[in-house]
Amino acid sequence: MRGVQASADRSEPPRAERAATQPVLLVADRVRTLDPDRPTARAVCCAGGRITWVGDDPDDCPTRDVRRIDLDGAELQPAFVDAHVHLTVTGLTLAGLDLHACRTVEDCLASVRAIADVVPGHAIWGGGWDDFGWPERRPPSAEELARAAEGRPVLLVRADGHAAVIDRVTLDAAPLSRCDGVERDAVGRPTGLLRREAAELARSWFRAELPRTQLTDARRTVVDHAASLGISSVHEMGGPDPMGDDDFDAWLTGDWPVEVVGYWSEPDLDFVAARGLTQVGGALLLDGTVAGRSAALESAYADGVDAGHLYQETSELTDFLARAVRARIQVALHCIGDRAIRQAVEALESVAEVTSSTAVRHTRPRFEHCELVPAALLPRMAALGVVASVRPSFDAVWGGPGGLYETRLGVGRSAGMNPLRALSDAGVTLAFGSDADVTPMDPWAAIGAAQRHHQVAARLDPDTAWRAAVLGGRHAARQHDAGVVRPGQRADLAGFAIGGDGTPACVLTVTRGRIVHGEQSVAG
């Protein structure tokens, strides 16, 4: 039934595409085109959702009746792509409580108290806390949260998205007793900290408690936020947990100011076929995270007893990948540890043997995160046409001396985390993403983090980093008609103020010819 409904929705393009927009002539101080034949220009004409003309003198534009927009002091470029986001959760956090700046348990509780006072409503959803480095060396407890929120349900997601804390009332109400991942104190009573299965179940349960309007607001908030950053396309990593298929379908069928490319985490080809998608996966986990010591390593954690574990049987994974390749469906695999990345490479190579390496390459397999990459696998990944969907900001947050990676992996192995330069040099395409709400959506921050990688040998030059933020995601989504400022390409553009300190301010974002941020935005 759902499939029927989804295909009926697809036959009618979203309002964004239907809207007959007047041709727009954008004139900037400079246009960075990525077109090798015309690396820079000054003016771009967009009509019918596409770029129709690029030139230096706006008077040369052959299109009549254009609306001219002058972007003085600004540089225009292809819009950014964020190739890995969890939109609704990010929206809930943006519209709710952002705890990234908290440095102590008390900071965290003060934020909860503040929002409980000022924002009326039902549940409090927060995210972004990271107790690594906090003096208390623990997150807030269930009791502390219950007191701070004065009885309102509270759920605060850890920065890495793989753990959460909830208040005592919710903790007692939620059906967690038989879940894996419930932290307990010395007497066996749950503390409020939930990992793995329990964290996912709590989020799903909590989400079901959220009023519909809170979700709608969250969705609107997050895509408007993306547009305000010069992003015109995001890759939504959906799945049954925590947001579920209703949320995923809302993203697929809605009319948003940015393009939403949907990845569904379950290995279910029928589910994606019913929605007309040619990609699957995303949060299809081959392993966990380094922070949670659940990323699968080839030798034990420096600060733990085991080496994490693989979540998938290799034979089952291979079977699934083979079916996907035969159906020409792209698969995105979450693999962080060296053992998980090796499993992914070997599974794909097995598939290449029974189909062909060309068939595998054509589906453009994606490795999400792809952090601890053994050097010997690099040429094999390039041969398979793998796209590394990476998060340069992870190194900024968790890399370097004394950082989480060094603590978990030791100095030697942590130096090999997120080897951006080696991946790029080997011919593995890089696509930048934030994994929001794990780290904030912020393309310029990702580009900066790639240039300032803690490991000098892993640093990218500015041009390569910028291409990975602009074009990498287009390649990863198998889009060939977007990402370059050239006639015929989709009119997905972003303008940024030149000069000034810090992150360039986005003055204009255009998605498929529609202005979604900046000058007379028609996003609403």
Place this chain on the structure above:
Amino acid sequence: MIRRAAPAQRTLVVAAGVHTLDPRTAPGARALVLDGEQIAWVGQDPADAPPHDRAVDLGTAWVTPAFVDAHVHATATGLAAAGVDLGGCGTLAECLDRLARHAAERTAGVIDAVGWDDFSWPQDSAPQADDLARVAPGRTVLAVRVDAHSCVVDSATLAALPLDRLGGVDRGCDGTPTGLLREQASEAAMAHVRRCRSAAELARARDTACRLAAALGISALHEMGHPGLSGLDDALAWAVGAWPVDVLVWWADLDADAAIAAGLRPGGDLFLDGSIGSHTAAVEPSYLDTGGIGELFHRDDDVSAFFAACTAAGRGGGVHAIGERAIAQAARALAAVADREGDQAVRACRHRVEHLELPSDDDLATLGRLGVVASVQPGFDAAWGGQEQLYARRLGPARASAANPLADIAAHGLPLAFGSDSTVTPLDPWGAIHAAEHHLGGRGLTRAAALAAHTLGGRFVAGEDAHVGALRAGMRADLAVWDADPLAVDDVRDVACLATLVRGRAAHGEVAGARR
């Protein structure tokens, strides 16, 4: 696991520069490492290269991806190379003179003549069967018009054809056939002559075509097999043979499933109409010089069923559409499939339209939305465009300028794949790129865009772009070596091919260390 039979030699190649045509990497590459069939590394500084067994310095030479000619009649190309080229003849007399000399030199077999173009000759002066009998007595002669939609044959061949049942037979005042045959009759004549050829002659022709292509930096040909022009045996010979360049074969049969079952790609030069030169392209408004509007060869339903079958099989189908009405028919047919199956299902197939000479903006918008690839021949504009050549005479100056509008096609989002339609225009990639740069109606492309259309475009439409095309680690080593920087020289036609690698193997010239 991907394993290789034997460890391949890894060769570092250093050039003056490499145009990778890969937008994901910064410009400025000048070295690459070849590992068997594959490219193992591309970079700016040879010192950064991974371990290799040997190094080759190409000095001042430049490297680009190899060309693809996305529309050729390859056997005819090879035959024509052994035949006589009547292109450039200013009069019928000159044309017959050239034929006579060739017939005297080549004393056996079919006389193949191509390229005659009566457009600039005094009217009603196309060659006739009698003329051929006079200059080549007793010989089988097939003289194909430059557009390949008409031909003239000798009297004996003419007599062997079932002329009463064929359309397109030109007749004199008294009703007797002149020898000039168009469309259906022309195809019948070609089929008849084909049966007169020996297997060895055909094999030689195919080999010649591949060598000609490789010498021009072409590493892949899209053979447009056609029941009337070249026949199924020829298409299958190309499909199953091993050739020094890649040959991908389309088969112009309205029954897409039959083509797929035969291991061929569906459609290609599947005629929705004819040609402008032969007044058979389905135009709107009419031809200025005859008042006719050409003809649509198929019904809408049949064209739609063709694309529906291709789409259901997940295969890219192609049709030949030149006139406004034929292009509109292609757009209608594809839109009808998209209405049922969704735009994405159609886009995913990468269907193609051949020639696309007189498109309307509306049809380009539809084709662009559906991800259709424009398989175009920039050489057509150079040969017939502008204000003084065939298009202007047939269509008037405004439509002549707007014919083959490469810039408009690109602006509507259609990916471009360049080809020659050899023997209609010769295999000549740099000539095509020059023609695209200097479109006579001002609707050209930049040289870099044209280069991409002639190298990557053919890979894209064939669904091969994930493993061959741009020069990048992990991609197949199909590349060409040039004596200068093609993006920097004044006239790109001056660039000469030093070597062509296909799957890491030298199909032309040599790169010391490449596989032999």
